[in-house]
Amino acid sequence: MLEVSGLNAGYGRAQVLFDIALEARRGEVVALLGRNGAGKSTTLKAIMGLVPPLSGEVRFEGTRIDGREPHEIARLGLGYVPEDRRIFTDLTVAENLAVGRQPARADAPQWSTEHLLALFPALSRMLDRSGGRMSGGEQQMLCIARTLAGNPKAILLDEPSEGLAPLVVEQMAGVILELKRAGVTVLLAEQSARFTGRVADRGYTLEKGELLPA
């Protein structure tokens, strides 16, 4: 589904990632572990085209996507959930979902609005609330729902449990398992193996921009 090989990337003159190679097969939940500043977010951004790779290959369903624009990559069915949520605070919940909406795909699970609200019941009570007046956990749910509205085949999830109350972390784990059941491939960046251990099929560990041998 998603294959990365020989990926180098960085910001300006500072190289952050060195020769990253990883793979996520269809329907898998794959963890990307690493401490603060290890390069997890940068890996996901480089896959998504938000940080242009210096060299290396990224393939999505066999198609090269490195060097493509983020919107083209998203249109191929790869969703992205950023680490700091980045929901549109001036827009309502319903409008946030509308921005993420893409046409249905034959070969990916479809997420109608009812479907999304069933997965995140908290959102259904606040469709007209503006994104800026939600709690952190609600924002995180909206952020995932917004990406799912694009009916992706696979998603990149950047630290979905960060800064959330234990109860909400619990819910988050449930959501990821639900995604797996629906057949969405997930690449999940996290700091601790405690969370990923419960949801991931297998994992990679990053240290200072390099993958540790498995």
Place this chain on the structure above:
Amino acid sequence: MSGSAVLLQFLNGLSGASALFLVAAGLSLIFGVTRIVNFAHGSLYMLGMYLAVWLSARIGFWASVPLAAALVAAGGAAVEMLLLRRIYKAPELFQLLATFAVVLLVKDLALWAWGPEDTLGPRAPGFAGAVEIAGRAFPQYDLLLIGLGPLVFLLLYLLLTKTRWGILVRAATQDREMVGALGVNQKLLFTAVFMLGAGLAGLGGALVIPREPASLEIDLAVVSDAFVVVVVGGLGSIPGAFLAALLIGEIKAFCIGLGYSKITLAVEFIVMAVVLVLRPWGLLGRPQAAMRGPAALEAPLDPPSGRAVAALLALFAGLAAIPAFTTGYTLVLLTDVLVFALFAASLHFMMGPGGMASFGHAAYFGLGAYGAGVLLLRLAAPMELALALAPLFALAGALVFGWFCVRLSGVYLAMLTLAFAQIAWSIAFQWDAVTGGSNGLIGVWPAAWLASKTAFYYAALLVCAAALALLWRLVFSPFGYALRASRDSALRAEAIGIPVRAVQWAAFCVAGLFAGLAGALFAFSKGSISPETLSVPRSVEGLVMVLLGGVQTLTGPVWGAALFTWLEDSVSRGFEYWRAAIGGVILLLVLAFPRGVAGFVRERIAR
């Protein structure tokens, strides 16, 4: 004022506000989504006026209005696709420079197509008469305009809140990178927004032709009005623009109605200054989110190497030898280059190391020039004393204006500097007794021993070289380091005990002082001073010089000033379309070196 007069002024204000809102709404939309401060927005409005006048002679007024708006929209789309699309990743100020080049090109396009004379449009058929309101005649057409403003506001509001496209626009205003990562093609969105904004400007222009003649001077006048409205309302906020247009339209109308015509030229800028100080993000604006994406970190500036210093000394010696070879026009031109090099370097001091871009640096140049003139002519000071004291006038201005400006940052700071420059200009333009009003001051000649071209050239060379050396020395003094620390991270600088605002205020004052010195030299080299000395185009010229040379270099502004002054001199002599020529050169430079000329050279060397 009687009750009916008040009502009439009120209505006048409303109709003025409508046209203002159309332009400002477009400008605000464009800024919100693309983050480009579109200097050419007034030019699009002007184009709308000329096109409507020209078309209405052929197809009638009512058909010409939508057609002119559509043509301007198409022109806007072309500008976005051919030019702006290539430079979205370039530094903010570079984009500004590109849109300023468009201003120059459009102005000469209009000059070529429709000539230099103001052209009056037809009256609107069906709305040519007047109606009686409270016993006074009021033009029917103005009533129509009063209705049109809110109508367009309503349509825009519906577009932005009820359509998916509008929701995307609002989302992109907040975080365009995220919108892209969700699968939205930003290029198409940007082009469409630019087209809509341009169309609104064109519509605004076309609609005012029954009231005002189309003229070549309208572009910068309108764009500075629109800037004020957008900044007062809050960048990117359409309701804010509507509110601000009403506020400013009314205030202007009442100033005229009450006979305070003198203050009218500056009143909107005074309103803007007050609003920005009380509500730094405008009436309905929000603090600008930090830009997303890889941060543009400035490489640290190294002190000039021994070799660079030697090269500068050699250059100085070379310049000192020039009068041995020529005493003609070259000396006059070189004197200009020296003066503008100092002017550009002073602007660079606050923009580069200080990180504070100014759109109104000419104010301090002009204060220095007028200071010299006033000391010499009104207070009968000797020339040498006048030259020495004149920069203090600029310093005084910088002390006052700077105190307000350093409370803001980014585009808001730049706009406030523009506001202050405009206030200074309108004072110079109207205070006949002191500044000579629109005629300016004449007879500002240097003392007898400096009267020859050669002598004055030497004086300018010495003063400018000493001032530049001092300015550059300051960049590498503890003050300069504190200034750069404040630019790179205000929070961390505070934390290690740097009084950030005080440091920035001091830098503002230094920049003003040296600009004033340049202005005083300029006054004596020309023998006269006109209000143009502190007008918006002069401020923009300074920006162009700094950007041409490179913001994050030390000597760049000097080369930029030399290049620009030489270019302007050589094309403006005998070539009618010199503005277009300069605009074309700027565009070529911007497109060829999207990271600045100096950045390009540095990258080449680094490779």
